[in-house]
Each structure stands twice: as C-alpha cells, then as structure tokens.
Amino acid sequence: MSLAVLDARLGGELVGIRCEGGNIVALGPDVEAHPGDEMIEAAGAHLVPPLVNGHTHAAMTLFRGSGGDLPLLPWLEERIWPVEAKLDEEDVYRGARLACAEMIRGGTTRFWDMYWQPEATARAVEDAGIRAAIGAPLFDANGSFEELRDGAHRSLEALARFGPLVTPALAPHAIYTVSEKSLRWIGELSAERDLPVQIHLSETEKEVQDCLAEHGERPAHYLDRLGLLSERTILAHGVWLDPEELALIAERGATVVTNPAANMKLAVGGVFPHPAARAAGVKVGLGTDGAGSNDSLDLLADLKLFALAQKHAAGDPTAIAAAEAWAIATGARAPLLGATPLEAGAHADFLLLRRDSPELGIGDLASDLVYAASGSVVDTTVVAGEVLMRGGEVPGLDEIVAEAAERAHRLGL
Numbered sequence: 142m143s144l145a146v147l148d149a150r151l152g153g154e155l156v157g158i159r160c161e162g163g164n165i166v167a168l169g170p171d172v173e174a175h176p177g178d179e180m181i182e183a184a185g186a187h188l189v190p191p192l193v194n195g196h197t198h199a200a201m202t203l204f205r206g207s208g209g210d211l212p213l214l215p216w217l218e219e220r221i222w223p224v225e226a227k228l229d230e231e232d233v234y235r236g237a238r239l240a241c242a243e244m245i246r247g248g249t250t251r252f253w254d255m256y257w258q259p260e261a262t263a264r265a266v267e268d269a270g271i272r273a274a275i276g277a278p279l280f281d282a283n284g285s286f287e288e289l290r291d292g293a294h295r296s297l298e299a300l301a302r303f304g305p306l307v308t309p310a311l312a313p314h315a316i317y318t319v320s321e322k323s324l325r326w327i328g329e330l331s332a333e334r335d336l337p338v339q340i341h342l343s344e345t346e347k348e349v350q351d352c353l354a355e356h357g358e359r360p361a362h363y364l365d366r367l368g369l370l371s372e373r374t375i376l377a378h379g380v381w382l383d384p385e386e387l388a389l390i391a392e393r394g395a396t397v398v399t400n401p402a403a404n405m406k407l408a409v410g411g412v413f414p415h416p417a418a419r420a421a422g423v424k425v426g427l428g429t430d431g432a433g434s435n436d437s438l439d440l441l442a443d444l445k446l447f448a449l450a451q452k453h454a455a456g457d458p459t460a461i462a463a464a465e466a467w468a469i470a471t472g473a474r475a476p477l478l479g480a481t482p483l484e485a486g487a488h489a490d491f492l493l494l495r496r497d498s499p500e501l502g503i504g505d506l507a508s509d510l511v512y513a514a515s516g517s518v519v520d521t522t523v524v525a526g527e528v529l530m531r532g533g534e535v536p537g538l539d540e541i542v543a544e545a546a547e548r549a550h551r552l553g554l
C-alpha cells in the first residue's frame with residue numbers, strides 16, 4: 142500500500158510526498174509517483190501537520206447537548222453519572238466512532254482519551270483508522286485499592302491486544318477521586334512499564350483549596366510527592382497552577398494540556414497561565430475535553446479560544462503568537478503527545494487544506510488557521526498512509542451519526 146500526493150503547497154513551494162508502509166518515505170519538490178501508488182493531485186492545496194487532541198472523553202459525544210446549561214454538580218449528578226452507570230460497550234463504541242469521525246473531519250489524527258469501556262474506544266479507533274492513547278478512568282473514592290488495581294490491569298491487558306494505532310495509558314481521574322495509596326501505585330506502575338499517565342489537575346480553585354486543607358500542599362507538589370509527576374504525565378486543565386508548581390512541572394518534564402472551551406463552559410473562573418508556563422519551560426498541549434462539556438471536538442475552534450483567552454487574560458495582544466498557538470495544537474510543544482512532523486521517516490499522518498477556503502486565501506497561514514479557520518477547512522486527512530477523508534467527506538458518516546443518535550436516545554439522552 143503506497144500513496145503519492147503531488148503539487149501540495151508547503152512553505153511557499155510545491156512539493157510531493159510519498160508514503161509506504163505507513164511512513165513518509167520522500168518529501169520534496171522532486172518527488173514523483175511510483176507505479177501502483179494511490180494518487181492525490183493536491184493542485185496547490187496547503188500541506189500541514191495534523192492536530193493532536195491532548196485530552197478528551199471520546200464517547201461523550203452521546204451526551205452532547207444534554208444539560209449543557211447546568212452547574213457542574215447537578216450536571217454530573219443528574220445528567221452524566223446516572224446514564225454512565227447504564228453504558229454498555231456498544232454505546233461507548235458508537236459514541237467513540239462518532240468522535241473519531243468528527244476528529245478526522247476537523248484534522249485531528251491522534252487523541253488522548255479517558256473513558257469507561259476503553260477497549261470499545263480502542264475498537265472504534267482502529268475501525269476509524271486514527272490514533273489514540275487510551276486509559277480507563279481509575280477511581281477508588283467509592284471503592285477499594287484492590288478494585289482499582291485489578292481494573293487497571295484488566296484494561297491494560299485488553300488494550301495491549303490492539304495494534305499500533307492504540308497506545309495503552311493509565312488514567313487516574315483526579316486527586317480528589319483517587320486515594321494517595323492508589324496514586325502512588327499508579328506512579329510506580331507507570332515507571333515500571335513506561336506507561337503514560339493522564340490525570341485531571343487543578344481544574345477548579347476548590348480542588349486546590351481542598352488539597353491544601355487535606356495534604357498541606359498544592360496539587361502539583363502532592364502529585365510529585367507520590368511519584369506521579371514525570372515526563373510520562375499529562376495534566377489536563379492546569380487552570381490554577383501557581384508559579385512554583387509550574388517550575389516543578391517543567392523540572393519533572395510533565396505536560397499540561399489546556400482545555401479552554403470546557404473551562405469556559407463550566408465557568409471554572411480562571412485561565413491556564415500560559416505566559417508563566419512558557420517562561421518556566423512547561424510542555425503544553427491543547428485539548429477539547431469531552432463533548433459533554435465542550436460540546437465540539439473541532440480543535441481549531443478551541444485553538445482560537447485558547448489564543449484569545451490568553452491575550453484577554455494577560456491584557457496583552459502579544460501574549461501568544463499565532464505560530465506558537467498552532468504548534469501547540471499540533472502537539473509540537475510536548476513530545477509525549479505524539480506530534481507527527483512532516484519529514485521522511487515520520488508516520489504518514491498529514492492534512493491537505495481546502496484550496497477554496499475563503500479563510501485561507503489571504504495573509505499568514507498560521508494566523509489564518511488560528512483566528513479565521515474552523516475544522517471545515519480540512520479537505521484530506523491521512524493517517525499511516527491511509528486516506529481517511531478526501532474532499533471533506535468521511536465515508537459512512539451518515540450511518541455513524543445515526544447509530545450514535547440511536548444509542549443516545551436509548552439511554553434517554
């Protein structure tokens with residue numbers, strides 16, 4: 142299986158790109174197709190690296206548009222938790238298939254997922270052809286350490302049976318839902334087996350105050366004491382991190398994934414302190430969070446919100462440059478997230494943008510992508526050399542939407 146894309150626009154010149162065995166084997170102005178290649182004539186369309194959604198709960202597409210104007214606790218207690226208690230594997234599969242289709246359409250080719258029935262999400266990821274790091278949410282607030290440990294082992298074993306598109310991960314839900322003992326164990330397991338860890342951290346000010354009251358230290362220091370702050374760790378949200386925590390996170394090499402849309406929708410009252418995080422040297426990524434609290438999985442929409450929120454919070458339009466914001470959305474500012482550079486030897490994951498996008502015709506491309514574009518500018522999405530979308534059409538999308546809707550209705554959503 143080989144693919145050749147000709148006459149794509151990259152940095153002001155027209156280039157070709159050839160892919161074999163899932164990787165880019167040649168990229169440049171002189172690249173030509175070989176006999177037997179699947180061919181795409183890009184006709185001057187922009188070639189760009191794909192986006193990485195650093196934090197989501199894919200199957201929560203089923204919860205989209207349900208209880209979206211409620212405060213956090215009633216939303217969780219009335220709309221989310223009672224339904225989640227009834228979810229079966231097919232529900233999660235159908236919700237995750239819809240999420241994958243939306244992400245392919247919007248140019249996201251890799252996501253970081255934390256959700257129930259993780260093997261159903263993994264199946265959806267393989268069937269859709271994109272990449273994901275997947276972890277079962279680990280809680281022991283209402284259970285035991287043994288249950289959490291056994292559940293973690295079960296889901297890791299199930300996830301290990303999937304192919305290279307799926308990366309097994311550990312996903313302790315948060316410091317207020319997982320005990321100290323379990324967090325310490327998760328840190329040890331992560332180190333022993335080189336497993337990435339994703340955890341919600343410092344999403345609300347209350348979480349910080351509770352942590353100070355209970356443990357006498359702020360959340361990042363608490364995680365570090367338990368051995369959970371490392372270059373394998375992704376901290377989702379990080380809204381209330383202070384300068385000392387940012388310095389510690391940078392020193393340990395952990396990644397913070399900011400989720401501006403979900404933070405604003407749930408009105409957490411703050412903005413991830415990106416200028417301070419950058420000054421400290423923190424690795425940063427961008428996520429949508431689940432469609433239950435966003436409700437979109439269009440990472441380009443969140444990219445605009447991210448840049449605007451940073452400028453607005455700083456009272457300074459120079460607080461972040463478009464090129465930096467774009468790099469963050471592609472995962473290029475946090476190696477753990479799994480960015481795919483456009484170069485020979487890398488995974489053949491890339492996007493072609495629509496040539497007729499009115500938003501992209503004038504001005505600097507990075508600036509247009511951050512401030513003017515939405516996911517609708519993506520024409521072609523390629524993962525591992527497979528064309529998952531061409532001409533803005535994801536094959537089978539109508540059926541994927543209908544099956545997810547049927548599942549949501551069955552659940553009373």
Ligand SMILES: [Zn+2]
Binds near residue numbers: 196197341377430
């Ligand atoms: Zn989340």
